[in-house]
Amino acid sequence: xxxxxVHKGLVAPMDRANVDTDMIIPKQFLKSxxxxxxxxxxxxxxxxxxxxxxxxxxxxxPLNPDFPLNWSRYQGASILLARENFGCxxxxxxxxxxxxxxxxxxxxxxxxxxxxxxxxxxNGLLPIVLNENIVSNLFREAEQNPGYQLTVDLxxxxxxxxxxxxxxxxxxxxxxxxxxxxxxxxxxxxxxxDAIHAYEAQHEIDCPWLFHAIK
Amino acid sequence: xxGKTLYDKLWDAHLVQQRADGSALLYIDRxxxxxxxxxxxxxxLRLADRRxxxxxxxxxxxxxxxxxxxxxxxxxxxxIPDETSRIQVKTLDENCESFGIREFKMNEMGQGIVxxxxxxxxxxxxxxxxxxxxxxxxxxxxxxxxxxxxxTSEVEHVLATQCLVTKKMKNLLIxxxxxxxxxxxxxxxxxxxxxxIGTAGGNGYAIEFAGQVFRDMSIEGRMTVCNxxxxxxxxxxxxxxxxxxxxxxxxxxxxxxxxxxxxxxSYWRTLQSDSDAVFDKTVVxxxxxxxxxxxxxxxxxxxxxxxxxxxxxxxEMDPVKRQAIEHALKxxxxxxxxxVTSIPVDRVFIGSCTNSRIEDLRAAAAIADGRKVASTVKQxxxxxxxxxxxxxxxxxxxxxxxxxxxMEWREPGCSMCLAMNADKLGAxxxxxxxxNRNFEGRQGNGGRTHLxxxxxxAAAAIAGHITDVRSLKQGSxx
Ligand code: SF4
Numbered sequence: 044x045x046x047x048x049v050h051k052g053l054v055a056p057m058d059r060a061n062v063d064t065d066m067i068i069p070k071q072f073l074k075s076x077x078x079x080x081x082x083x084x085x086x087x088x089x090x091x092x093x094x095x096x097x098x099x100x101x102x103x104x105p106l107n108p109d110f111p112l113n114w115s116r117y118q119g120a121s122i123l124l125a126r127e128n129f130g131c132x133x134x135x136x137x138x139x140x141x142x143x144x145x146x147x148x149x150x151x152x153x154x155x156x157x158x159x160x161x162x163x164x165x166n167g168l169l170p171i172v173l174n175e176n177i178v179s180n181l182f183r184e185a186e187q188n189p190g191y192q193l194t195v196d197l198x199x200x201x202x203x204x205x206x207x208x209x210x211x212x213x214x215x216x217x218x219x220x221x222x223x224x225x226x227x228x229x230x231x232x233x234x235x236x237d238a239i240h241a242y243e244a245q246h247e248i249d250c251p252w253l254f255h256a257i258k
Numbered sequence: 259x260x261g262k263t264l265y266d267k268l269w270d271a272h273l274v275q276q277r278a279d280g281s282a283l284l285y286i287d288r289x290x291x292x293x294x295x296x297x298x299x300x301x302x303l304r305l306a307d308r309r310x311x312x313x314x315x316x317x318x319x320x321x322x323x324x325x326x327x328x329x330x331x332x333x334x335x336x337x338i339p340d341e342t343s344r345i346q347v348k349t350l351d352e353n354c355e356s357f358g359i360r361e362f363k364m365n366e367m368g369q370g371i372v373x374x375x376x377x378x379x380x381x382x383x384x385x386x387x388x389x390x391x392x393x394x395x396x397x398x399x400x401x402x403x404x405x406x407x408x409x410t411s412e413v414e415h416v417l418a419t420q421c422l423v424t425k426k427m428k429n430l431l432i433x434x435x436x437x438x439x440x441x442x443x444x445x446x447x448x449x450x451x452x453x454x455i456g457t458a459g460g461n462g463y464a465i466e467f468a469g470q471v472f473r474d475m476s477i478e479g480r481m482t483v484c485n486x487x488x489x490x491x492x493x494x495x496x497x498x499x500x501x502x503x504x505x506x507x508x509x510x511x512x513x514x515x516x517x518x519x520x521x522x523x524s525y526w527r528t529l530q531s532d533s534d535a536v537f538d539k540t541v542v543x544x545x546x547x548x549x550x551x552x553x554x555x556x557x558x559x560x561x562x563x564x565x566x567x568x569x570x571x572x573x574e575m576d577p578v579k580r581q582a583i584e585h586a587l588k589x590x591x592x593x594x595x596x597x598v599t600s601i602p603v604d605r606v607f608i609g610s611c612t613n614s615r616i617e618d619l620r621a622a623a624a625i626a627d628g629r630k631v632a633s634t635v636k637q638x639x640x641x642x643x644x645x646x647x648x649x650x651x652x653x654x655x656x657x658x659x660x661x662x663x664x665m666e667w668r669e670p671g672c673s674m675c676l677a678m679n680a681d682k683l684g685a686x687x688x689x690x691x692x693x694n695r696n697f698e699g700r701q702g703n704g705g706r707t708h709l710x711x712x713x714x715x716a717a718a719a720i721a722g723h724i725t726d727v728r729s730l731k732q733g734s735x736x
Contacts, residue, residue: 044306074342076297076349079305097342136298136411165411228411229308232419235275235283239311239421242274242285249271250385252514252522253287257317257360257381 044167046225050148051194052121054185056111057086060126064138064159067130072097073137081137082144086112116189124181125152129170130159139166149195151202153178164218165227169195171202171212197222261532263429264498265464268404268529272387274421283421287386288403290372291318291359291413293350294678295391299414300353310357311420317381318354318361320347321371323678326641326668335364343679362645368511370644370670373397373485373611377477378646380510384499384526389416394611394694396487399496400480401503402529404464406493427494428538430463431531434471436545441728443621444479445613445692445711447471448486449551453561455541460492463539466531467497471545477506478615485612486694489558498530552598552724553696553709555586560696562598564714564726570594589698590706591686599724601708604687606631606638606719607701608712609668610675613692614643616650618712623656625716625727631664632722638665639681641673665719677702690718 072084075097087095090112092105106113112120123142129152130138139162142150148168153175155163163170173181184204185191194203197219202210221231232239247254262270274283296318303310310316323343325331330339335351338344347364354361362368368379372390376382382398382405389395393407408422416422432451452459465487472480480497487495504523507513514522549563560583562568571587571594574580587594592601608614608622619642631638640660642648648670651657657667674681675693677700683689685704692715696707708724717727 074346076301076346078298078301227306228423229306229415229418232283232415232421232423238275239283239285239419243312243420246285250522250525252518253383253386254314255512255514255518257314257512 044221044225044227044230047148047167047169047197047222049194049196049198050121050169051192052148053117053119054122054124054181054191054193055117055120056182056185057123057125057129058111058182061128061131062125063131064135067138068135068141069095073135078140079144081141082146085141085145086110119146121146122149122151122193122195123147124178124185125150126178127153127175129155130163131156136162136165139163139168143168151178151181164221167222167225167227169197169222171195171214173202173210173212177210260536261534263531263535263537264402264466264496264529265404265427265429265494266535268385268387268402269426271385272404281423281425284387284424286389286416286420286422287315288376288382288388289316289413289416290376290381290388290390290395291316291350291354292322292372292390292392293320293346294322295410296353296413297346297349298410299391299417300349300357302414303357303417306418308418310359310417313358315420316359316417317376317379318350318359319369319372319375320350320364321369321670322672322676323347324364324669324671325679326639326671326673326681328669331365331669340679367645367649370646371611371614371672373481374614374643374647374670377401377481378510378644380507380513383507383513383522384503385529387422389422393488393493394485396493396495397481397485397611399484399487399494400477401506402496402499402526404494404496405484407488427464427492428462429536430460430465430492431537431540432465432467432543433469433540434467434543434545434548435469436471437474438471438545438548441713442548442550443711443713444475444482446548446551447545448483448490449553449558449561449709450548451541451543452486452490452558453551454543455490457489457557457559458491459541460487460490463492464494464496465490465492466537467495468531469542469545472497473500476617477502478617481615482612482618486558489694499526550711550714550727552601552714553707554590554592554598554601555583556589556696556698557582557586558694558696558709560586561709564598564724567597568592568594599726601724602634602688603690603708603718603723604634604636605683605689606635606665606715607641607674607681607689607691607693608665608715609639609641609643609673610691610693611643611672612694613712614641614647614670616647618692619647619651619656620654622712622716623659625713625720625730626663626665627659629663629720631719634722635719636687638663638719639668639674640665641668641681642670644670663720674701676700677705683707690715690724
């Protein structure tokens with residue numbers, strides 16, 4: 044997983060509440076055998092005017108001109124501003140996969156659905172919680188100022204606005220460490236490799252028949 | 259200090275590290291992979307440049323969306339008609355090839371539904387921790403494995419670390435005493451248990467099945483029972499080791515031999531709950547009270563004895579349950595109060611990881627022998643659980659019995675259990691099915707599933723409606 048320390052990026056708005064994971068990545072794309080490549084189908088139903096099918100190239104499809112992510116001013120955005128209960132609905136891990144694949148590293152919203160929130164950390168995405176008024180202000184500023192960028196300083200837990208104003212945010216210390224060190228759960232478990240090796244050696248003494256290769 | 263349960267023993271024997279937050283690292287002895295839940299896990303390994311921790315613990319086979327049609331199957335992987343299915347199967351082949359994992363390929367002897375082929379090859383053995391990206395992995399608990407279903411992220415985690423991050427569950431003892439009557443099978447026992455404790459009854463528990471009924475049951479019957487622990491809400495279901503367990507594994511392809519076998523057996527004999535072990539909850543059921551069961555609704559707990567009637571909304575006092583019954587009756591197109599034997603059957607499915615082993619096929623064949631499928635039944639699929647089951651059945655002539663009765667003899671796979679391939683129900687069709695889930699649309703959009711035993715399914719095929727297999731037996735068999 045990518046290490047997350049300080050990130051500066053363009054901010055794009057997703058101005059609606061209760062965005063569910065089906066909206067983030069519709070079910071027809073779940074048949075894919077990949078964890079990557081969901082980016083072109085992020086928010087598929089909102090982004091395109093036709094109905095998306097797996098395997099299509101996004102470039103030939105008619106874009107919805109009313110959807111902000113299609114506007115030139117938001118191209119290259121890596122910070123998504125969102126409203127409350129973002130990521131509700133099905134538990135599909137494809138939702139954070141799609142956001143990450145598109146290029147987002149940070150989401151800022153007043154609240155998230157539980158499973159989605161946890162899935163983000165497993166995939167190197169930082170979901171920041173800020174109170175509703177602050178989020179509304181950010182929406183306004185991002186809209187009024189084309190090219191609006193924010194800096195996210197994870198070690199200091201600060202969001203830095205273009206004018207230098209700093210906003211602090213909370214984060215679970217365990218998740219913070221995972222992101223700072225770029226550790227996913229596998230990475231964390233592998234930190235215990237010595238313990239696993241030690242167990243394994245004893246296990247082989249106790250149950251040697253379990254260490255015969257399958258042929 | 260109180261003694262340990264079987265689950266406690268297996269947990270302790272595989273505990274690598276207990277963490278302060280209650281979670282633990284549990285060592286995994288066997289990891290079984292199939293085509294649907296593994297591709298992203300392999301891709302994750304590649305992206306992070308990781309290798310499997312211990313290759314020889316992994317074994318793979320395609321089962322979920324392969325064709326069961328003889329000709330389509332013989333044409334090979336490239337001929338799988340549905341593109342996404344074909345890609346998934348090919349991807350499994352490629353991943354196993356490139357990582358060096360032993361795969362039993364689609365048409366290879368040894369291939370089968372993960373929970374049928376694992377035990378029959380001796381790839382899962384008593385005392386192992388077994389995981390698979392499939393919720394019916396509890397099946398392997400029938401011979402005292404600690405067996406869990408896991409998700410795709412966990413598949414990757416196990417591949418990379420040989421461990422699962424998990425929390426210890428509580429202990430639930432389900433004791434079924436006495437003897438089963440004639441015509442009553444393992445499937446009827448587990449359906450009756452689910453009817454009794456409900457689909458959430460086992461939430462948070464590891465179940466141990468104990469008592470005379472399970473002692474008398476074959477290992478295959480115990481697999482049918484443990485398979486559906488998940489439908490009772492539990493991720494784990496187990497039966498302790500006895501002489502039958504040991505006899506079952508003797509001579510299996512990957513079972514130990516010689517001195518190693520003796521050492522294994524002496525360990526396996528310890529895999530029982532201590533007599534003073536304490537369970538967090540105990541449920542006692544009388545085996546002699548169980549009669550053949552049939553599910554009428556859209557949840558496995560919506561089950562009644564074949565001698566009973568479909569519930570009436572007005573008899574239920576609890577408003578939430580009332581609503582569930584009302585909804586299920588509507589979806590199933592059934593009338594509360596009518597006898598279950600009045601339910602007509604459009605299709606019959608004999609198969610799935612619950613009931614596709616040789617004993618299941620023998621039980622169905624005993625009913626089909628010398629009889630014909632009712633003219634109103636559109637299709638009867640008999641799908642063996644594995645290549646080995648198929649070969650065994652054919653050597654016993656069971657395939658001919660099914661074919662002569664007007665049933666279709668298929669190639670091994672999951673088939674109509676989840677309808678990921680072409681084997682599906684049409685909207686509104688009723689299916690007598692030996693599988694494990696009767697959720698809306700599970701066997702095809704709008705399809706209506708009735709869960710029952712293989713003998714009951716064969717009987718329904720002959721009668722054209724749900725029927726009590728016990729009356730059929732008395733009726734005409736010489
Ligand atoms: S037979 Fe059905 S329940 Fe069993 S593994 Fe296959 S799809 Fe899952």
